[in-house]
Amino acid sequence: MRIFLSTACAALAALTLSLPASAAEKKTLTVYTYESFISDWGPGPKVKEAFEKTCACTVNFVAVADGVALLTRLKLEGSSSEADVALGLDTNLIQEAKDTGLFAPHGIDTASAAVPGGFSDDVFVPYDYGHFAVIYDTQTIKTPPTSLKDLVEGDASQKIAIEDPRTSTPGLGLLLWVRSVYGDKAPEAWAKLKNRVLTVTPGWSEAYGLFTKGEAPMVFSYVTSPAYHMMEEKTDRYQAASFSEGHYIQIEVSGRLKASKNPELAQKFLAFTLSPEFQTVIPTTNWMMPAAKPVEPLPDVFSKLVQPAKTFLMSPQEVAKNRDAWIREWLAAMSMN
Secondary structure: HHHHHHHHHHHHHHHHHOOOOOOOOOOOEEEEHHHHHHOOOOOOHHHHHHHHHHHEEEEEEEEEEEHHHHHHHHHHHHHHHOOOEEEEEEEEOHHHHOOOOEOOOOOOOOOOOOOOOOOOOOOOEEEEEEEEEEEOOOOOOOOOOOOOOHHHHOOOOOOOEEEEEOOOOHHHHHHHHHHHHHHHHHHHHHHHHHHHEEEEEEEEHHHHHHHHOOOOEEEEEEEEEEHHHHHHHHOOOOEEEEOOOOOEEEEEEEEEEEEOOOOHHHHHHHHHHOHHHHHHHHOOOOOEEEEOOOOOOOOHHHHHHHOOOEEOOOOHHHHHHHHHHHHHHHHHHHOOO
């Protein structure tokens, strides 16, 4: 009996080893990201399909409202987080993310990445970028603002929907853009701009939804946003206002968690974000600019977008040092009667 059992076990073990990975234990890669990334129209479904063909694994996306909320969740979960990869932080958050001690060096070659002003980091990998902009409805706004000063001091009856810098990366981007232009006078600028703000939403999706429903004639979004409307809806009704001072840029990044149960798979995914397959998906699903070379050239509508004359971008260290204080200034200004 012992001989029979031993032989049977050996045969079973050999059979298990000979099975393909999909028939044995299929690993699951858990990626934390923001809601719009995994929406039906976002890049998530195509990214999942493409990566799963290369990894014999299952990609499990877990979504939160926005990039700031993503970092907050990771902080709360700490080393017990189920996340293998975080996708959707940006350069304004990476120093704070590093300071948590939750992220591991990516260990991949990022030489193919190319973003305005350059970006290189041993922990975070850039996967797309976009300049922030005020998007306006041409059927309602006949004379859009031509500068940040014009937006701040313009017609208070022409409202804008903006995002909360405490929970949203675009909201934080606007906060830093105002600070970049106005410096220490930023609180006074916010006190004036408050009169034009229809509402402050937790994330980008809510603000943009209000805009497209006609509840606000302007919204804080990206230079690339009109590309969606021109390509998918065949309309040039919604346009980005070109600001004479320049535009603040967002560079979105991904990173792998130290506590990942699948570190090699996580590293492979980070490398995949710079692949032509991933980068080709980004422009017409995430409606951002690719951080590396895609398989195909950008659609023609991208040539019609605003080309910022100047790019603003604070260092991650400066943002980490001052973010809390600048948000307190913003809250105080926005709550003034």
